[in-house]
Amino acid sequence: MTTSFDVRVWNISTYKGTRKTTYYARWAVAGNRFKKPFSTKKLAESFRSKLLAAAREGVAFDVESGVPVTMLQTTKSKTPWFDFACAYVDMKWPDASPGHRRAIADALVPITVALLQKSSATDAKTLRKTLRQAFNVNTRPPAAETRSIARASRAVSDLAKPDTLRGLLSAIDKKLDGTRAAQDTIRLRRITLGNALDFAVERKLLDQNPLRDVKVTKVKAAIHEVDRRAVANPMQARTLLSAVEEVDQRLVAFFGLMYFAALRPEEAANLGKANLALPPEGWGEIHLESAAPEIGAEWTDSRARSETRGLKHRQPGTGRIVPCSAELTAILHTHLDTQGTAADGRLFRGARDGGRLSSTVYGRAWARAREVAFTPEVARTPLAKRPYDLRHAAVSTWLNAGVEATRVAEWAGHSVAVLLRVYAKCLDGGEQAARAKVQQAMSGF
Numbered sequence: 344m345t346t347s348f349d350v351r352v353w354n355i356s357t358y359k360g361t362r363k364t365t366y367y368a369r370w371a372v373a374g375n376r377f378k379k380p381f382s383t384k385k386l387a388e389s390f391r392s393k394l395l396a397a398a399r400e401g402v403a404f405d406v407e408s409g410v411p412v413t414m415l416q417t418t419k420s421k422t423p424w425f426d427f428a429c430a431y432v433d434m435k436w437p438d439a440s441p442g443h444r445r446a447i448a449d450a451l452v453p454i455t456v457a458l459l460q461k462s463s464a465t466d467a468k469t470l471r472k473t474l475r476q477a478f479n480v481n482t483r484p485p486a487a488e489t490r491s492i493a494r495a496s497r498a499v500s501d502l503a504k505p506d507t508l509r510g511l512l513s514a515i516d517k518k519l520d521g522t523r524a525a526q527d528t529i530r531l532r533r534i535t536l537g538n539a540l541d542f543a544v545e546r547k548l549l550d551q552n553p554l555r556d557v558k559v560t561k562v563k564a565a566i567h568e569v570d571r572r573a574v575a576n577p578m579q580a581r582t583l584l585s586a587v588e589e590v591d592q593r594l595v596a597f598f599g600l601m602y603f604a605a606l607r608p609e610e611a612a613n614l615g616k617a618n619l620a621l622p623p624e625g626w627g628e629i630h631l632e633s634a635a636p637e638i639g640a641e642w643t644d645s646r647a648r649s650e651t652r653g654l655k656h657r658q659p660g661t662g663r664i665v666p667c668s669a670e671l672t673a674i675l676h677t678h679l680d681t682q683g684t685a686a687d688g689r690l691f692r693g694a695r696d697g698g699r700l701s702s703t704v705y706g707r708a709w710a711r712a713r714e715v716a717f718t719p720e721v722a723r724t725p726l727a728k729r730p731y732d733l734r735h736a737a738v739s740t741w742l743n744a745g746v747e748a749t750r751v752a753e754w755a756g757h758s759v760a761v762l763l764r765v766y767a768k769c770l771d772g773g774e775q776a777a778r779a780k781v782q783q784a785m786s787g788f
Contacts, residue, residue, distance in 0.1 A: 377409035450535035457514035596678035605737035
């Protein structure tokens with residue numbers, strides 16, 4: 344922290360707006376000018392008097408924030424975690440995707456609950472709902488409704504105490520029932536906490552990030568490998584697509600894109616006719632440029648349930664080209680001939696309003712198609728349980744066909760490392776040949 348005794352304090356300035364009058368305390372530290380707004384002249388004069396008194400008594404002023412170090416220490420000791428967490432959300436919100444915004448709120452809720460010094464008057468469910476609304480710029484309740492939460496919150500400065508921080512880390516590692524949370528959940532909560540504490544250092548509420556001084560067991564990202572039992576073989580996949588045709592012809596091409604081209608649902612839902620380079624028959628190309636992940640409208644700037652964004656794992660404006668097999672080319676031509684496109688050229692649209700294709704709509708259609716295609720016994724297995732399993736089936740088929748991993752990764756929009764890790768169990772890799780060798784050895788010949 345850089346301090347200075349070079350302080351100048353000016354008279355209160357007044358700004359008369361159309362609705363209210365604002366009074367500004369104005370001062371400078373080492374040539375850096377500052378001003379702070381107040382709703383009444385009396386409050387502004389009181390703050391100005393504190394600045395003058397500190398300057399006369401020889402108190403050093405912080406050059407960055409402009410306040411006396413004694414006042415800065417008071418701010419450190421009194422800032423409630425809840426108020427600080429709301430400020431952290433406000434800082435992250437403009438540059439975060441809707442999904443990232445929701446993930447930050449999901450992590451901040453248990454962190455904040457653990458930092459309440461006394462139980463709230465409301466029940467735990469209502470408290471968590473209120474916190475989730477508060478950690479959303481679009482739905483934040485008025486300050487009067489959350490004042491009791493702020494009063495019950497521990498100060499941010501308390502986290503500099505090792506015992507307090509260890510207690511918090513122990514609390515956020517658990518679910519509501521007291522059992523240990525999933526590995527990825529713990530990791531994301533700790534990452535959010537660490538980033539928030541870095542922001543607290545930036546705001547001069549902490550001298551340093553205390554997480555760096557507390558030794559805890561590291562939580563690595565869980566490796567989510569594809570369940571081989573969920574991957575449909577070519578015959579099973581085509582049987583399912585035939586069943587989709589019986590259930591809802593509008594969605595055959597949608598699921599076909601996921602199986603034959605390994606598109607993610609949000610990529611297929613946002614695909615337009617302009618993205619297709621299709622010959623009358625044979626292999627074509629799909630030029631992907633964007634996706635529209637579906638998320639709650641309260642997390643988006645447009646207040647729509649999905650917003651068009653760049654492709655996953657790609658820099659904004661960077662697309663990728665996916666080959667379109669002859670079979671998929673025929674399916675897409677049929678779709679264009681029979682279903683047409685939305686007004687903006689999208690291949691798929693909502694049945695009622697022509698808007699975005701909802702995950703609820705294609706999810707229900709897929710569930711019905713499985714019931715049509717499979718016996719009750721097979722339907723109860725993980726086989727192609729989710730539409731996303733069609734993408735897994737496509738990538739697995741490409742790998743087992745001998746296509747080099749770098750090319751498959753490019754087509755699917757993965758890194759090679761993630762591709763091989765996620766699909767490790769779906770690769771044949773000579774499993775049957777290895778078992779035959781073992782059998783031969785055990786037979787004694």
